[in-house]
Amino acid sequence: MANLTISDKIYNQLSAQIISGEIKPGQKLEEQEIANQFGVSRTPIREAFRLLHTSGLVESKAHRGVTVIELDIEQLGDMYEALQELEALCARLSAERMTAVERKQIERMHQQSKQAVEEEDVERFAELNDQLHSAIHQGSRNKTLLETIAKMRKRLTLYRQPWLFEKRNRLETSFSEHGELVDAILKGDKDKAFDAMRNHISNTSLGTIDYLMSQKA
Template sequence: MASLTISDKIYNQLSSAIISGELKPGQKLEEQEIANKYGASRTPIREALRLLHTNGLVESKPHKGVTVIELDIDQLADMYEALAELEALCAGLSAERMTMVERKQLLRLHEQSQHAVESEDVDEFANLNNQIHHAIHQGSRNKTLLETINKLRKRLSLYRQPWLFEKRNRLEASYTEHDELVEAVSKSQKEAAFNAMKNHISNTSMGTLDFLMRQK
């Protein structure tokens, strides 16, 4: 895996600060101040700000410079609603189309995530969570669906930070939701897989939106 560039690291720090509310809506982001804070030249700072703009976290206006945007909760809710339906459809198709080898690999990933819950390893659980979802996406054998989901998840990943898993009960709840989902997919239960995935994404969206609304 390629190491993160300086601009990537600064982008990650700034995006987390915006989403957590540390950087407030309307707050101006000065290149030199950021450069001084991170001990970097202005070139990676400009690249980080460009990425923030591309992902809708800052805006640039004449005479105002770069400022933090107001997070659009309604738009995020719409995106999560769409993602829940698409991922549910994907899970249903995977229940029908996954090979035996793929089902066994999915079960293995889920078993590994149990160890992450027991050790309260948030980073490892988040990593395995992504792998589980990716395996189900691939198992659907639908490239159009896969591409659409990937775009939505990329946008929403900015808001789905590790605070969702800060408490052990959230790790356990997410694992339990996966347990129902993985079982349905592995047993070729299309309707159950659809419902389990929709419930899982809906719970994630409620946690995300609740957190963001409390930051406003």
């Protein structure tokens, strides 16, 4: 994994604070104040602000500077609704098209994630979660699906931060859902694989949106 730049680290922390509600919608981000907070010059702060703007978390207004936007829960719901259908289709195709070696790989990933759940290692579980989903996407053998899902998951990256697993108490539940999904793919049951992935993404979206709504209350 590539080393994060100072700007990346600042961006990650600020985005987490925005999503969690610690930094409120409409709040102005003061460049010098944040530079002092992190003990850096203004240059990496400007880059972090640029990344936040690209991610749709802040906006720049005349005479107001950089301010935090209101999170669009409805748009987020729309994106997850589309994603659950696309990933479910990937699971269906993977149940048909994955090689024996690829099936063993996702089985191993799932087994490895069990230890992460037992140790409450959120970072490790999130890493294995991404690897598992990626392997299933690859197993579909459909380039268009791969590219479309990759773009959507990139847009949703901020709402799939490792700490959200902990905040939503999703570790054990997600592991159980993965178990149903992996079992269906290993058995080549395309209908159960479709339903398992669809249910998994749906529960993920509901948990994320419920958490974000609670921060706005």
